[in-house]
Amino acid sequence: DQQVKQNSPSLSVQEGRISILNCDYTNSMFDYFLWYKKYPAEGPTFLISISSIKDKNEDGRFTVFLNKSAKHLSLHIVPSQPGDSAVYFCAASARGNFNKFYFGSGTKLNVKP
Amino acid sequence: DAGVIQSPRHEVTEMGQEVTLRCKPISGHNSLFWYRQTMMRGLELLIYFNNNVPIDDSGMPEDRFSAKMPNASFSTLKIQPSEPRDSAVYFCASSLGVLTGHQETQYFGPGTRLLVL
Numbered sequence: 524d525q526q527v528k529q530n531s532p533s534l535s536v537q538e539g540r541i542s543i544l545n546c547d548y549t550n551s552m553f554d555y556f557l558w559y560k561k562y563p564a565e566g567p568t569f570l571i572s573i574s575s576i577k578d579k580n581e582d583g584r585f586t587v588f589l590n591k592s593a594k595h596l597s598l599h600i601v602p603s604q605p606g607d608s609a610v611y612f613c614a615a616s617a618r619g620n621f622n623k624f625y626f627g628s629g630t631k632l633n634v635k636p
Numbered sequence: 637d638a639g640v641i642q643s644p645r646h647e648v649t650e651m652g653q654e655v656t657l658r659c660k661p662i663s664g665h666n667s668l669f670w671y672r673q674t675m676m677r678g679l680e681l682l683i684y685f686n687n688n689v690p691i692d693d694s695g696m697p698e699d700r701f702s703a704k705m706p707n708a709s710f711s712t713l714k715i716q717p718s719e720p721r722d723s724a725v726y727f728c729a730s731s732l733g734v735l736t737g738h739q740e741t742q743y744f745g746p747g748t749r750l751l752v753l
Binding site for chain 1: 640667669671677678679680681684686691692727729731733740741742743744745746747
């Protein structure tokens with residue numbers, strides 16, 4: 524029973540366009556959300572995070588949006604670059620148990636030159 | 637800093653054999669995590685330690701799996717006996733831990749790709 528879901532296993536985008544990766548969660552106790560990026564044969568690396576007290580966090584080309592009422596978050600990459608091609612994992616942690624991250628199954632992004 | 641170090645990077649074994657995966661966390665990190673990545677379930681937390689003490693092992697699949705952290709710089713994940721369904725990539729991660737009072741970024745190692753024949 525996955526509490527964090529990424530329903531799109533893959534996404535293909537043209538270089539220079541926007542990539543939008545989506546994530547849904549079921550646990551209303553989640554109050555901190557993260558995105559990790561993973562290249563083949565490497566471990567996931569932290570990309571960006573957002574606390575539930577915010578609805579948007581931006582870092583360069585990466586922006587995460589949080590919609591608490593819909594229990595939905597998204598990662599926007601603008602403009603997309605071929606080097607962004609990777610698997611992106613959404614993760615969440617709950618108030619009072621912030622060391623335990625629940626990860627989604629990942630979305631494989633392919634940015635075409 | 638060398639980051640989180642895992643060994644071996646690849647392991648091929650036969651069903652019934654014992655498998656031991658090793659992890660060295662980032663120096664100074666107080667929390668250590670073992671994850672398993674499969675196609676079906678994505679990235680799932682197996683167990684985590686804080687200050688060398690197991691805090692949550694609810695993700696450990698069954699008694700065949702065990703994990704230890706004898707000191708702050710070393711942890712093992714053991715599967716005995718191994719089965720084909722254990723084939724996956726196993727990641728170790730570390731973070732500063734609960735001492736900071738809020739969520740801390742977890743830093744992942746490169747993973748061990750396990751294949752049980």
